[in-house]
Amino acid sequence: MKTIDGRAIAKTIREEAGNRAEKLRSEGVVPTLAVVVPTKDEATAWYVRQIARSADKLDIQCRIVELDDPGRNEVVQALQELSADASVHGIICQTPLPEGVALADVAQHIVRHKDIDGANPESLGRLAAGLGSWAPSTAAASVEILKRTGTELAGKRVAVIGRSTVVGKPAALLLVNESATVTVCHSKTRELARVCQEADILIAAVGRAEMVKNDYIKPGAVVVDVGTNPTADGGLVGDVDFDSAASVAGAVTPVPGGVGPVTTGLLLLHAVEAAEQQL
């Protein structure tokens, strides 16, 4: 059993982003991303600091736009202003959003060529249609991990647990585009463990701590754990019971140190790509 080292993969991605950012700077462009933070949520604040710190190390500018108890209109306005601001190349909208406001709704106001976290439904549609767009970074990270570990995708069976607009659906679309045979599972799936056991690759994005045990896993399968569930002692656990999974799987991503750092790395890479495209 191999523990997939997300931090090492992220390092490679950040190096690539850093090299390309340096090239942009030598051409007089300061690659800049903006993060709209519509919440005082602590976990969100921690995550945004992570992005800002990583960006800083790569000489990518990160502008944090904190909104104090906003309504839908304030979020939309912030996204519209950043969309119109030529000095900003990439825009991220953090969650949680105000009660009753959906990310896909407000994200329609992120102009497509700056939508580096694939939050605008138009980006998702372009992804499905095979036109250029960025996928939501967590979904992109799940697939990137498979690719960078040399996991064959074409013709392989993949089960995705979770059907959210930000992870499950875009991950499924990305994997179908890679010629995998993809099954989308969710809370209404019957005999979930048995369905998952058919899969050569399992993506867990369900949001329930350590729900996925060894009986979900085909011997030798690759397991990607997208979950980030807070523990009582302030730590994080994934959707996969790591030790149980490790007894059957061929490879598993840990939490922390798996999908998370790759997600942050990809956001920075996407920001640089956006800046390159806006040259």
Place this chain on the structure above:
Amino acid sequence: MKTIDGRAIAKTIREEAGNRAEKLRSEGVVPTLAVVVPTKDEATAWYVRQIARSADKLDIQCRIVELDDPGRNEVVQALQELSADASVHGIICQTPLPEGVALADVAQHIVRHKDIDGANPESLGRLAAGLGSWAPSTAAASVEILKRTGTELAGKRVAVIGRSTVVGKPAALLLVNESATVTVCHSKTRELARVCQEADILIAAVGRAEMVKNDYIKPGAVVVDVGTNPTADGGLVGDVDFDSAASVAGAVTPVPGGVGPVTTGLLLLHAVEAAEQQL
């Protein structure tokens, strides 16, 4: 084994469209759809005449815009003009398009609230995100047939053969939204017959005449045949070998007389819905 009567389902849908069209006319609105025809292809011409004739019977106006050997720009221009024309409520872009031109590309120029055939990638993204949009009519028809025959979808396993932007992917997204457990299969799927045999519902959208035989089908399963393959004698056959499938399935849609008429009926209903929304 039940043969699903697509013509009867289509009749009900057309009656609903007709009643709502009449109401619109009584309010002074003439529901109008426009069909851009960028080809001299005979099968396309036949299909467009079908739409026009059905529309005519329901007092829905159908404007046919024939383009003579157009390039990409002429198609885009026609879609832009119709998008801007307040007397047109719904726009359909027929295929085949000029060599090297993708429907999803030109369809970006169909304004969203007139995109009654779900061709603009933005519509597909909104579908995935659970925001309002019309699905491509063939995909919508497949799911509508299941609903109108009382086929339970939540928790059921569905296999979709085909991953096109106009049928396979939107059908899969619609069915995931209905809480089915959906597997997307395609040309790279290994042991295709065995994978399909896991499914309570099988959607065949692969474009190969009578490829799906009884060994693809779980006993009692519902089979929806999206295929329309021309035969040497000028007829049509589906992707499913009807007699072979009928020996195992619980219900099968025939070709012709299955998905086809429901698709046309839904286009008219979508046109009326678009006109209502633009009141």
